[in-house]
Amino acid sequence: MPSEQWTHPEPGDGPAAVAAKPSPEQVIAGLRATSEGGAELTQLLTPEGQRIPSPQFDKYVADVDDEVLKNLYRDMVLVRRADREANAMQRQGQLGIWVPLLGQEAAQIGSGRALKPTDMAFPSYREHGVAYTRGVDLRELLGIFRCTDQGGWDFAAHRFHPYTIVIGNQVLNAAGYAMGQKFEGRVGNTDGDGNPSDTDEATICYFGDGATSQGDVHEGFVWAAVYDAPLVFFCQNNQWAISEPTERQSRLPLYQRARGYGFPGIRVDGNDVLACLAVTRWALEECRHGNGPVLIEAFTYRMDAHTTTDDPTRYRLSDELEEWKLKDPIERVRAYLARGGGADHDFFDQVQAEADEFATQLRDYTFNMPEPPPERIFANVYAEPSPVLDAEREEFLSYLDGFATAGEH
Template sequence: MSSPEEWTHPGPGAPPATGAAPTAEQVIAGLRATDEGGADLVQLLTPEGERVQHPDFDIDVTAEELRGLYRDMVLVRRVDREANALQRKGQLGIWVPLLGQEAAQIGSGRALRPTDMAFPSYREHGVAWCRGIKPTDLLGIFRGTDHGTWDPVEHRFHPYTIVIGNQVLNAAGYAMGQKFDGAVGDADGEATICYFGDGATSQGDVHEGFVWAAVYDAPLVFFCQNNQWAISEPTERQSRLPLYQRARGYGFPGIRVDGNDVLATLAVTRWALEECRQGNGPVLIEAFTYRMDAHTTSDDPSRYRLSDELELWKLKDPIERVKVHLVKQQWADQGFFDSIEEEAERVAVELRDYCVNLPDPPAGRIFSEVYAEGNPVLEAQRDEFLAYHAGFAGGDH
């Protein structure tokens, strides 16, 4: 049986890891080596719904608060499943699922204060929910009608970033600005959080962001959702070390948290944000989770990972462990769970109706929304395009 070490550091005469696709044995070996997250994994709620203590990252959560976190995750998952179905029906050009990553997003999103700023990639639908953005506001991005309709200043949530890792540079610059403006250094300070996946850690933009944030002590939480697969490559083919340990090379702390544990994610992110507000940033959090669906709706995960792997991670479902814990503690009854499911269906119906009836934008908007002020070159391009476009009005073309 091969091991992750043999795969990453092959013996004499063996083909290098980058020279061929992983075999089934290699995938299984990597899974067995990493599926528990290691000894440093911060966990407060086990997959069986048992509450455990942690010496450094423990929090008190009331029954009402835990019910609220459960509601968040259920509704966000229902939105995700409905949008996925809408894409399959041709109503969206593409969708980026978050199935399995609800705890990582809701836990970290609920740790944010109204004055904090968040920079997402393109999968942070749960964080958007926490920042008060309606799920319907996300649809235009994936239908191709807009780039996001929310006000990023009002919601303190930057527009989605499609270019892998680019948002890390944006977040680093924003957090540096918070430092220069004197918005950090006490309990009322501000902080920034930036989301990216394990695959983005192989991008230069991410490492440049690490360097700038470290040099300027920027109040920035780097939140890496390690969902085990960078599109079609497992994490062990990208790094010789666990991703959270990379922070050492830049001189700031790195922590690995159970990304399927909403309580642990909430606790660790609260701590990290507070460190940043006090001027002790940056911090890297690796949320150890799993993408239970495709990378996007244009991806086929069955081509590069085994069904056994998915079945194993289903036992770690972030929603089910909270539900079990609520039942064990007698903090929720069947009536509560039924009411959440009913609310989720109402949200899905609203999302579906909105998407199906979403109007196409006027042709000229691709020019009017580019620059704050017009210029002769752009205006000439606009006039030429609109004249060409008008030639098809009422025709069969």
């Protein structure tokens, strides 16, 4: 069996490690080489909570004072607490599965808060934080994971598309939607003074690093590029496509793939909520002005399993996890606020109390969620009535009725 290249070093770093199966040392070496995201990483807030000025992106967060940052902190804490509660409920048999977002709160809250009410978001299946920023009641997400519905929110009203389970499929949906925005003239307009219009729209589409190996994603890149679609491709690179690291999927950083399709790509610190907010605002503005698409690679880390059916201890080392705990997206905001006097212990305690109450509400809702009737499985399959589906429903219900009457004979 021929050996395969495991890491792809920068020029001057020496030869790449090769092995049919990488050794633990090779894994750690590759991770340490990319753990900071590289020289082109956009970062405004360090893991220690220190503000880094950016001539390019500071203007996109000029309105972010301590109060705004406190709200971003609250968003992340509440979303993390909800995520941990849902994870626990799955272990207790209340949910069929759960998809954790632990560690990715900054990428989701920062990008989600960058959206305007008229923008549209297309998620995969992990964007619980983005759903929260779009005004979706997180209780409406739980039916998906309890296997009672496909999502209870009003997709059009919240401008937040249904979750997509098929890896990368949402990228094609988003590309088509953004092309429609372009065809309908909802981008590149100006007001009476020649300034960019406030009514223009953009679309953002979320996917993970693993999805970049799917054909649907690349087809979406092609269509969006050809039609200058107002589409922000937001890749949350949490570095593990289930059990395969990014190094086995790409020879280059993922954001550089945009060059091959003729549109800009940028890598942002996905654990920096301020940088994610700024970069996403910039990218959406580019799209609304008619300069799209844009690819954002949010360089972050999945601190938990891929889903609750996954065991990450089988394919990654604890050294890696401990390293990323030091880059926690919530703690860096807390450090910044505490150091600058923007928040005190009372504020942090209050937010934690809010988060605990939020989790209690989710838990009570889940435990008391009504079971749907069996015919629910046949609902919303087709827009119009279907004789074939009607016959199948009647046959299924008749089959179930047979169990109820079996004891009478």
